[in-house]
Amino acid sequence: MAQGKVCLAYSGGLDTSVILAWLLDQGYEVVAFMANVGQEEDFEAAKAKALKIGATKFVCVDVREEFVEKILFPAVQCNAVYEDVYLLGTSLARPVIAKAQIDVAEQEGCFAVAHGCTGKGNDQIRFELAFYALKPDIQCITPWRLPEFFEKFAGRKDLLDYAALKGIPVTQTKAKPWSTDENQAHISYEAGILEDPNTTPPKDMWKLIVDPMDAPDQPQDLTIDFQKGLPVKLSYKCNKTGKDVSVTSPLDVFLAASSLGRANGVGRIDIVENRYINLKSRGCYEQAPLTILRKAHVDLEGLTLDKEVRHLRDQFVTTTYSNLLYNGSYFSPECEFVRAMIPPSQKSVNGTVRLRLYKGNVIILGRYSETENLYDATESSMDELTGFLPTDTTGFIAIQSIRIKKYGQAKKDKGEKLTL
Amino acid sequence: MAQGKVCLAYSGGLDTSVILAWLLDQGYEVVAFMANVGQEEDFEAAKAKALKIGATKFVCVDVREEFVEKILFPAVQCNAVYEDVYLLGTSLARPVIAKAQIDVAEQEGCFAVAHGCTGKGNDQIRFELAFYALKPDIQCITPWRLPEFFEKFAGRKDLLDYAALKGIPVTQTKAKPWSTDENQAHISYEAGILEDPNTTPPKDMWKLIVDPMDAPDQPQDLTIDFQKGLPVKLSYKCNKTGKDVSVTSPLDVFLAASSLGRANGVGRIDIVENRYINLKSRGCYEQAPLTILRKAHVDLEGLTLDKEVRHLRDQFVTTTYSNLLYNGSYFSPECEFVRAMIPPSQKSVNGTVRLRLYKGNVIILGRYSETENLYDATESSMDELTGFLPTDTTGFIAIQSIRIKKYGQAKKDKGEKLTL
Amino acid sequence: MAQGKVCLAYSGGLDTSVILAWLLDQGYEVVAFMANVGQEEDFEAAKAKALKIGATKFVCVDVREEFVEKILFPAVQCNAVYEDVYLLGTSLARPVIAKAQIDVAEQEGCFAVAHGCTGKGNDQIRFELAFYALKPDIQCITPWRLPEFFEKFAGRKDLLDYAALKGIPVTQTKAKPWSTDENQAHISYEAGILEDPNTTPPKDMWKLIVDPMDAPDQPQDLTIDFQKGLPVKLSYKCNKTGKDVSVTSPLDVFLAASSLGRANGVGRIDIVENRYINLKSRGCYEQAPLTILRKAHVDLEGLTLDKEVRHLRDQFVTTTYSNLLYNGSYFSPECEFVRAMIPPSQKSVNGTVRLRLYKGNVIILGRYSETENLYDATESSMDELTGFLPTDTTGFIAIQSIRIKKYGQAKKDKGEKLTL
Amino acid sequence: MAQGKVCLAYSGGLDTSVILAWLLDQGYEVVAFMANVGQEEDFEAAKAKALKIGATKFVCVDVREEFVEKILFPAVQCNAVYEDVYLLGTSLARPVIAKAQIDVAEQEGCFAVAHGCTGKGNDQIRFELAFYALKPDIQCITPWRLPEFFEKFAGRKDLLDYAALKGIPVTQTKAKPWSTDENQAHISYEAGILEDPNTTPPKDMWKLIVDPMDAPDQPQDLTIDFQKGLPVKLSYKCNKTGKDVSVTSPLDVFLAASSLGRANGVGRIDIVENRYINLKSRGCYEQAPLTILRKAHVDLEGLTLDKEVRHLRDQFVTTTYSNLLYNGSYFSPECEFVRAMIPPSQKSVNGTVRLRLYKGNVIILGRYSETENLYDATESSMDELTGFLPTDTTGFIAIQSIRIKKYGQAKKDKGEKLTL
Known part of the structure; x- marks a missing residue:
């Protein structure tokens, strides 16, 4: 393979399967890479397909834990949010995936990485800026920005024809009229019929979170403990079994928040957002766990964080960090700088928040801290001097x-x- | 009356009734002032009581329209919010009331204004800074900060005894274990049993907004039109009557948002907030209309506002304006400066948002603009070049x-x- | 001329003369455009040269007055500065020039504009973003970014050979080992020997401002009056003639500040700055008039501007406006937004500053205001109660x-x- | 001494001598405290005077080194400046002095600290906020804010009469018509004849820095090395002796910058500033060392600091940290938070700046870094591709x-x- 080895971010779908075959056609050897970021996926089927098409190797890296610990929880610590509502689910996954892909590329001796992102989205930038920071001499092969590729595959039919030619198996299910991206933090829906921002998403689009109208009539209460702004315990009495449940590992806490939120209709949004690339884009998101954890964290900061620290952090860190993540600058000098401000802001964010989930609502029931003393009921009391x-x-x-x-x-x- | 005339902000309650009598005792003539900011109140009863106690005159000023037009709608235009959740209902009313009180003081020839705010809260500051800006030579009489008053009235019993002595009628209803402040934008609950931030507010505390658990099973859809960021029309089909309703005056739009929100469980919050005076304080708020209008406005900005304008406005104007209002600096050079930035940011915020209210949720159904072209589905489309x-x-x-x-x-x- | 008409920003130098000839070679008709922004230039010679090479027409637009009134004075009003020291002399001229060039392009029926900026600098961006805002359908021909041009003209010798071939007159003076850009606000020096940031610029490089070591021993005093933050009068007794001089038109005030500053060694700087295009670049600048006017303005704000307005303006407007100008975003939604904040910040900046220029120093002698009362000596006095x-x-x-x-x-x- | 022991910040001047005697009159035992912050002072004479008046003990703490290392150099690292020109000389000294005074108070068993600051200035706030942070239960005795004191000593004559009565020696030198505060970073002049902001300070007021008009005709070159933004070496050839001098300890570097700057007329300013206490105040300052070090540091950041980190740091850290220091909030949660951002911003600020001092000017001659590679002459070159x-x-x-x-x-x- 005179052209050298390429590490391709492979999804198992039509686009990246065609790209895999096309890269082989160009004379490259291809290592197919997948990251397990908690999405619902048949990894084995993807592996079989990649190898069948001709990949030299298929490598799937499980990054679920570090995704929670290194990325999602710090986002909770600084209340990250983009344009008031989007909790950055896709953006947050990108640095973890890019890091894993570069690691695989290095391990497998690849001179280049490739991805199937379009030329109009944010993800291409997020991936490539991360690639260049992590390995400045890496080559990026981006078929959807190469005229020889995008002119050849101008429509879906071209892809299907090529797939047929190359013996690439295509699932018979009709393509959905939107595209999605999923990880344990959220799923996104965009493009297709969603491109008209006045089109209400069809009820059957939403996949992860139960419709608030179909959610249980019985509210679900839960309790979250934080230390230094990080969720360290999530406890609840299961409505179905009546048993007390309590989890403490970061991934377990995150997944518990996710399953409770999804079951109670929490975390759907619909937004027209501003892409880095200066286009506006309509997206729908299901973001149950971050919705719950962020709301609890914001609430606890009210009780335990100094006023001025909070206001400075709000104006500077939250906004800047969120925008940097959205724009794919996780691995950048400025993000390293801003990230360094998160722990100093969270020293006193220790305590517990009690919450109720009910048909889409996250209701604060109360909060307390055993170690922090910034709130003093007597002192604040209107009745005391x-x-x-x-x-x-x-x-x-x-x-x-x-x-x-x-x-x-x-x-x-x-x-x-x-x-x- | 050798001591001169004082314009007292009178509520009809025990505190300001005692203050009224005490001011008379000190030799002042008293003009009792009330502002109608849309609170539920028996203004006639208050008038009778003030006059009975000895006020020279009772003046009630209806400021509901200018409250919406001059204060509440600009707050919607810049998405004002304090510490992530509080929509500033009390803070927003203060400048309107203070302005009306100073007008009355000037009309009635009063050398001083008086209020019944405690010495630990935000409201004293909000009122007095406004008074001093509007009339720098005004005197402020603040009984709860005068030792001769607060030492005399150290407890509720002292107030009751003095009321009995002065023949001030006291309602027999038992005092609620919290205090409230109401206007058309919201009602606040604080103090009393709420001072323990871990105490869940009792179900019967909430007064204006129906409990999400008791809200109708049928969702309520509505449509809001904005021009230059201001709500100019609110339309809906009434679930009960089946009739199409459409209102356009600022006050009507605001009240319609209010009644739909209240009926559908929208807008309750519970927060530990940071007072200007460097104390933390727990408050519960019912803020239906601002919740709906702000959410619709934020959404429309996604479609119609330039990305960079939005991000600059978010980081600077929203935060700063909200903090200034919270801190009682509406009438200040810096607030005049920041307020001047709102209209230039809203030129393109023209369009319509479709919403659904359901058991506490405000769900975006879609949005469009007939005049703004920043969103271009074709251009954003992943499928188009x-x-x-x-x-x-x-x-x-x-x-x-x-x-x-x-x-x-x-x-x-x-x-x-x-x-x- | 089947290819249509192009409006070329023409400087009279080797590069744009070659570009002019090359455009003609490509079959375009060319209108040569120059802007008089106060640079030292033989406009007639440039005209003759352009026409000799083959331009259809030569248009020189005198924009000196609007440059001062619309751009330079607002920059003074908001104390614009980039990275602490650079007063944005080049950046400030770009919007005026771009506007004039588009006007000429429209008047002359050109479908395209062309410029001779390199592909690594800020100016290409500043011009082109302005062009696209002013006329979204304009075409930009940028030879130094076109492979067919930059590959043909890889070195200075290629340009000279082509000039000889085309009969383009080349001045015999040896090229200076740096490049410059001049207008009435400043001159810049960069590239060539300056690219080593540790090379001290040679004494004979500096062209406009006398070396502080050679400046007069006698200080030059002057007085500047401001109204709403704008310089409205500059007065001084001429050291040489002993006569009192007083000028009031914006251009005269600006030029007087310039000539006094230049004569007294005021305004040289040397900086490594961050270009928009993510490269660092070393530049030396002579910026006499802005140095004096900005310093006087900052000083007067101390006396006449409210504290909070000033601090908010400093943190937000000054920084943001400066960066936007540097990055060529004068004609953009966000710059229009930020620019709208300048006048509201300057209402009270009325008064007079007395200054002394001495061998590079700008020394404040005193300041006063007859209309503003924010400073109150008695009140501030430590000796008064x-x-x-x-x-x-x-x-x-x-x-x-x-x-x-x-x-x-x-x-x-x-x-x-x-x-x- | 039934009243307990008080630690008084003693200056040796008339005011604090009277306060000392008055405190004794009130029945307190007094420990006289002085901090050596590099001011020109006869510490022995002050000690003798304090003891003669009746102080139990005189304690002078030398804080010059920690003042440079802990306070002045971090201020250089973040380019601290207040309202564009004031380098915060007085503000920076306050935390060091307050810390030393509290340490002495604790060592000596004092229940209270006292100072002689007026009730209209910034210093009272700076001291007291620091005292309360360092020792929340400390008492502060502030005579100039106690009616029993300030009513008794309404004018200078009252102080002199009391001094005569108590046998306090008064220096015969006529009081200067302004007041001063000095430390190794600067001297301030305010009040008295300076209260008219249009009065040019008399030539003989300036004490530390030679008049630029009297400064040497021969420029003084020097070189400063920085590591992580901290000055680590200052080198120069002495114009008088011709010898090469090089110093490396923080205090030596600071003092060398000071003496070179003072000798060459560098660092005088005149400003109307905004006090924390919402009054405007005119101050003149001589701030030679910070002027030089800050300018060198800013310059080196141009070469070695990432663009985005710099811009974020400029907008947020520099401004906020400067204001917090000015307002006396060094020991506060928010200042601890902001201070934590300085080191992460300075990792790459390693290199050397060459400077020239000449009659008030600080001229950059060049800069280089052997370790940082953000500047790449070839890449930035307009002549290279x-x-x-x-x-x-x-x-x-x-x-x-x-x-x-x-x-x-x-x-x-x-x-x-x-x-x-």
């Missing part, structure tokens, strides 16, 4: 009003009237 | 990766390994 | 220290010691 | 212009014209 004197507030207001009186007076002096 | 060439993205990534490759190479050169 | 009571500060500190005491106590409780 | 293809930039611009073209088109569609 401890901690400071009411007259102190008079001085506080007097100082604050120095500028304000000048402002009012200047308006008066200039004949302007302050209005609402 | 219009607008720009896939090869353009290659160049984009190449430029973005210059820094990234240097970053990876520098790590390699220093023997460091990039990890998750 | 007016305005507020010292005891007010006690209350202010008490409130501020609530959080701080909790912080110290929490450290103590956890056995941690606060250290420097 | 390495690193990336010119055609890549075409793609970059195409992607960037997607939004921009939409913007221009939307304007056109709405009949608006883009103008400057």
Whole structure:
């Protein structure tokens, strides 16, 4: 194989199967790579298919644990969210997958990596920026941006014809009129009929989360413990079995939040978002576990995090980190910098949040901390005069009003009237 | 009345009734002032009571329309929110009330204003900073921060005794174990039993919004039109009557959002928040109309607002404006400055959002705009090659990766390994 | 001319002369365009040369006044600066030039514009983004990014050979070992020997500003009046003639600041900056007028601008506007948005600053305002007890220290010691 | 001494001598405390005076080294500056002094600390917030905010009379018509005749830095090495002795920068600044060492710091940290948080800057780094085609212009014209 070895991100679907065959046609040897990020997938079938098409090797890496520990939980720690609603499920998976793919490429002696992302999306950027950071001399083969490929495969029919020619098995199920991407944090739906932003997604599109209208009538209560902003325990009494359940490993906590949320209709969203590439795009997402964990975390910060730290973190870290992740800059100097601010902000985020899930709602029932003392019921109480004197507030207001009186007076002096 | 006239913010309750009598005792003449901000209130009874106690005059100002037009709708325009969840219902009412009170004070020739706020809360600051901006030479009489008052009235019993002495009628209903503040945007609950942040509010506390568990099984759909980010029409088919309803005046739109939201369990929250005065405080809020309008507005911005404008606005205006309002700085140079940024950010926020309310959920069904063209389904489509060439993205990534490759190479050169 | 008409940004130099001839070779008709932005230039010679080479027409547009009024003065108003030292002289000229070029292109019926910028710099982006905003359907011909051009002209010798072939006159003066860009705000030097960031620029490189070591021993005092943050008058007694000089038109004020600054060694800088295109670049700049005007403006804001407005503006507007200009985004939704914040921040910036120029120094001698009252010597005086009571500060500190005491106590409780 | 022991910040001047005597009068035992922060001071005379007045003990703590290492150098690392020009000389000293004073208070068994700051300045806040963080249960005695003190000592004559009464020696030198505060980083001048912001400070006010007009005609070159953003070596050839000098300890580097700067007229400023307490205040400062070190550091960041890290750090850390220090919040949760971001931003700031000092100017001569590779002359060169293809930039611009073209088109569609 004079052309050398390529590590292809393989999904088992039509596109990457055709790409696999096409790479072989170009004279490359191909190592098919998959990452197990918690998606529902028949890995064995994918392996068989890749090998049948001609891959030298099929490597599937299970990254579910490090995905939770290194990426998803830090996102919870800083309340990451893009454009108010999207919890970044796809973006968060990319650095883990890219890291695993580069590791495989290095282990297998590949000079290049390849992927099947389109030329209009965010994912191509997320993957390639990560590849270049992790291995600056790696080559990226991106068929959907190569004229010799995208001109040859202008439509689905071209892909099917080529698949037939190459003996690539094609599942008989009719293609869904949208595309999806799934991992343990979420599933995304976009393209196809969803491209009209006024089209309500059909009820049968949603796959992971039960429709709130079909969710159980009985609410599900649960309790989440945090240490330094990280979820360390999730406990609940199972509505069906009546048994008390309690999990503590990061992956177990994440999956428990996921299954409870999915069963109770929590975490569906529909958004028109701004892609990095300066296009707007409509996406629907099912993001049960992050919805629950983020809401609990935000709530606990109310009780345990200093006001100014929180406001500075909100304005700077949350926004910046979320945008960097969305834009595929996880492995970048600026993301390393911003990420370094998360732990210093979370030292005091220790405590417990009690929640109720009910037909799509995540309801806070209460929260407490045994170690943090920023909240002091007596001191805050309107009925008590401890901690400071009411007259102190008079001085506080007097100082604050120095500028304000000048402002009012200047308006008066200039004949302007302050209005609402 | 040698001491001059005072304009007292009067609520009709025990505290401000005692303050009224006490002010008279001090030799002041008192004008009792109330603002109608849409709260449920027997204004006539309050008037009778104030006059009976000895107020020279009772003035109630209806500010409901300007509250919506000047304050609530601009808050929707910039997605105002404090600490992720609180939609600022109380804070938003303060500037309108303060403005009306100063107007009354000026009309009635009062040298001072008085209020019954405690010395530990935010409201005293919000009122007084507004007073001083609107009328820098106004005097503020704040009994709960005056030792001669707060030492005399150390407990509820002292207030009751004084009321009895002064013939102030006291309602026989037992005081609720929390305090509330209501206006058309929301009701707040705090203090009393709520001071333990782990106490779940009792079901019968919630007053305005139906419990999601008791909300109708039939979802309620509605449609909201925006122009320049302002809600200009709200339409729905009434589930009960089957009739199409459509309202367009700001107050009507706001009240329709309110009644639909309240009926469908939308807008309850529970939070431990950071007061301006550097205390933490637990509050529960029912904020139906702002919940719906804000969510619809955020969604429409996805479709119609430029990406960079949105991100700059999110990081700067939303956060800053919300904090300024929370801290009572509506009438301040900095708030005037930040407020001036709202209209320039909203020029293109024109369009329609379709929503569904269901047992506490606000679900986006779709959105469209007839005038804005930032979203282009064809261009965004993964299946189309219009607008720009896939090869353009290659160049984009190449430029973005210059820094990234240097970053990876520098790590390699220093023997460091990039990890998750 | 089957290929249509192209409007070429023509400088009269070797590169754009070759480009002009090459465009003609490609079958285009060419309109040669120049903008007078205050650079030292023989416009007539350039015209003659362009026409001799074969341009259909030569159009020079004098944009000096609008450059000052629309671009340079607003930059002064918001204290624009890039990476702490660069006052954006080149960046600021680009929108004015691009606008004039598109106007000429439209007037002359050109389907395309062309420029001679290299493919590694900022200017190509600044021009092209402006072109596309001003006329979304314009075509851009960018020879230095076209393989058929840059491969043909791989070195200076290729350009000279082609010039000889085409009879393009070449000035005999030896090329300087750096390149420059000049307008009335500044001159830049980069490339060539400057590419080694440790090479001190030779004394004879600097062209506009006298070496501080050669500047007059006698200081030059001047006075600048501002209204709403805009310089409206510049006055000084001329050291040479002894006469009082006073100018008021924007262009005259700008040019007076320029000539006084240049004569007194004010405004040279040397920087390694970050280009938009993710490369670092070393540049030297002579930026006399902006140095003086910005410093005076910053000083007057100290006296006349509210604290909070200033801090918000500093953190948000100054930084963002500067970066947007540097990155060529003057004509963009976000720059329009940010620009709209400048006037609301400058309402009170009215007054006068007295300055001294001396061998490179700009020294503040004093400042005053007849209309603004934010500074109150009596009130600020340590010797006076007016305005507020010292005891007010006690209350202010008490409130501020609530959080701080909790912080110290929490450290103590956890056995941690606060250290420097 | 029934009243207990107080640790008084003692300066040796009239005010704190009177306070010392007055505290004794109130029945307190007094430990007089001084910090050596590098000010010019006769510590022995102060000790003798304090003991003569009646202090139980005099303790002077030398904090010069930790002041440089823990406070001044981190300020250089993040380019700290307040309102564009003030390098925070006074603010930076406060945490070190407060820490030393609390240490002495604890060692000496004092229940309270006292200071002589006025009730209108920043320093009272800086000291007291630091005291409360370091020892939440400390008492603060602040005579200038106690009516029983400030009413008794309403003018300077009252102080002198009391001094005479108590036998406190008063230096015969006439009081200067301004007040000063000095440490090794700077000296401040404020109050008195400086309260008119239009009064040019008299030539004989300036004490530490030679007038640029009197500075040597021969420039002074020097070289500063940085590691992780910290100055680690300063080298120069002494103009007078002709000898090469090189210092490496933090204090020596700082003092060398100081003496070279002072001798060459570097670092005088004059500003109207915004005090924390919402008053404006005019101050003049001589800040030679920070001026030089900050300028060198900023320059080196140009060469060695990633663009995005720098811009994020500039917008967030520099501004926030500077304001927190100015406002006396060094010991606070938010400052601890922000301070934690400095080291992660400085990993790559390794290299050397060559500078020239000349009559007030700090001129960059060049810079280099032997370890960092972010700058690549070849790659940046306009004459080279390495690193990336010119055609890549075409793609970059195409992607960037997607939004921009939409913007221009939307304007056109709405009949608006883009103008400057």
